[in-house]
Amino acid sequence: MDIAVLGSDEFVLGFRLGGVKRIYTAKPKDYETKALELIADSSIGVLAIDSSDLELLSPNARRKVTESIAPVVVMVGKAESDLREKVKRAIGVDLYKTN
Amino acid sequence: MPAADVKPTRSELLEIKKKIKLTKSGYKILKMKRDGLILEFFKILEQAKDIRDKVNHDYEEAMQRIAVSKAVDGAITVQSAAFALKTHPELSLRSKNIMGIVVPEIEANSIRTPMDQRGYGVIGTSVYIDEAAKAFENLVQTIIEAAEIETTMKKLLDEVEKTKRRVNALEFKVIPELQESEAFIRLRLEEMERENTFRLKRVKQKAEAHG
Numbered sequence: 001m002d003i004a005v006l007g008s009d010e011f012v013l014g015f016r017l018g019g020v021k022r023i024y025t026a027k028p029k030d031y032e033t034k035a036l037e038l039i040a041d042s043s044i045g046v047l048a049i050d051s052s053d054l055e056l057l058s059p060n061a062r063r064k065v066t067e068s069i070a071p072v073v074v075m076v077g078k079a080e081s082d083l084r085e086k087v088k089r090a091i092g093v094d095l096y097k098t099n
Numbered sequence: 100m101p102a103a104d105v106k107p108t109r110s111e112l113l114e115i116k117k118k119i120k121l122t123k124s125g126y127k128i129l130k131m132k133r134d135g136l137i138l139e140f141f142k143i144l145e146q147a148k149d150i151r152d153k154v155n156h157d158y159e160e161a162m163q164r165i166a167v168s169k170a171v172d173g174a175i176t177v178q179s180a181a182f183a184l185k186t187h188p189e190l191s192l193r194s195k196n197i198m199g200i201v202v203p204e205i206e207a208n209s210i211r212t213p214m215d216q217r218g219y220g221v222i223g224t225s226v227y228i229d230e231a232a233k234a235f236e237n238l239v240q241t242i243i244e245a246a247e248i249e250t251t252m253k254k255l256l257d258e259v260e261k262t263k264r265r266v267n268a269l270e271f272k273v274i275p276e277l278q279e280s281e282a283f284i285r286l287r288l289e290e291m292e293r294e295n296t297f298r299l300k301r302v303k304q305k306a307e308a309h310g
Binding site (some may be wrong): 001002003013014015016017018019020021045046048067069072074076077083086087089090091095096 | 137140144147148151154155158161162165177178180181182184186187188189190191192203205207228231232234235236238239242243245246247249250252253254256257259260263
C-alpha cells in the first residue's frame with residue numbers, strides 16, 4: 001500500500017521531496033471529485049490532505065473524507081481536527097479543551 | 100409493544116418475564132462493553148493529542164525549511180531535486196483487536212533515505228534541500244503514526260456511539276415497555292380473578308336462595 005498526498009502545488013512539493021510517490025494536485029473546482037476518487041482507491045493506505053482544503057468540499061463529501069478509514073485520511077495543517085467534534089459527540093464532553 | 104396490544108394471559112406473562120430477564124442481562128453486558136470502550140479510548144486519547152501536536156509541529160518546521168531552500172536554491176532546483184528521488188515509502192497494514200473492534204497497525208519502510216541515495220547530485224544542491232527533505236521525511240513518519248492512532252480513535256468512537264445508542268434504547272425504551280406490559284397483564288389477571296370470585300359468590304348466593 002502507498003501513502004498519497006492531495007493538495008496544491010505548494011503543499012505537495014515538500015512531500016515529493018520527502019519521498020512520497022503518489023502526489024495528486026487538483027484545482028479547487030475539481031478537488032472534491034479527486035478526493036472522492038482517492039478515498040475509493042484500495043491501493044492507498046494513508047492519504048494526507050491540507051486541512052484548509054476541507055473547505056472546498058461539500059458537507060457530504062467532507063463527511064466521507066473525514067470519516068474514511070480505508071484509506072485513512074490524515075489532515076495536515078493548522079485547521080482544527082475533526083476528531084474533536086467526534087469526541088464531543090460520542091463522549092459528551094470536549095476532552096480537547098485545554099483550560 | 101404497547102401494553103394494550105398484549106394478550107392478558109399467564110403464558111404471555113411468563114414470556115414477558117423471560118424477555119425482561121434476558122433484556123436486563125443484555126443491558127448489563129452492553130453497559131460493561133461501553134465502559135470498557137471508554138477506558139480504551141482514554142488510554143489512547145493522550146497519544147492522539149500528542150501525535151496531533153507533533154504533526155502540526157513537524158508540518159510547520161517542514162514548510163519553513165522548504166521555504167528557505169526555495170529562497171536559497173530557487174523553486175526549480177527544489178522541484179528537480181524532488182523529482183529525482185528514487186526510493187519511496189511503502190506501507191504494510193496489519194490488524195489488531197480491541198474489544199472486538201479491528202484496528203489497523205501500520206508499518207512503513209524506506210521512509211528515510213540516506214543522502215547519497217536520494218538521486219540528486221550533492222554538488223548541485225545545497226544543504227537546505229537536504230534539510231527540507233529530512234524534515235518532510237520526519238513529517239511522513241509522523242503522519243503514518245497519526246494515521247494508526249487516529250483510525251483507532253475513530254473506530255473506538257464509532258463503537259462507543261453505537262453501544263451508547265443500544266444501551267439507551269434498552270434502558271429508556273425496551274425495558275420500560277416490557278415492564279409496562281408485565282404490569283398490565285398482572286393487573287388484568289388480578290382483575291379477572293376478582294371477577295371470577297365475585298361470579299362464583301353470586302352463583303352460590305343464587306343456588307342458596309333457590310335451595
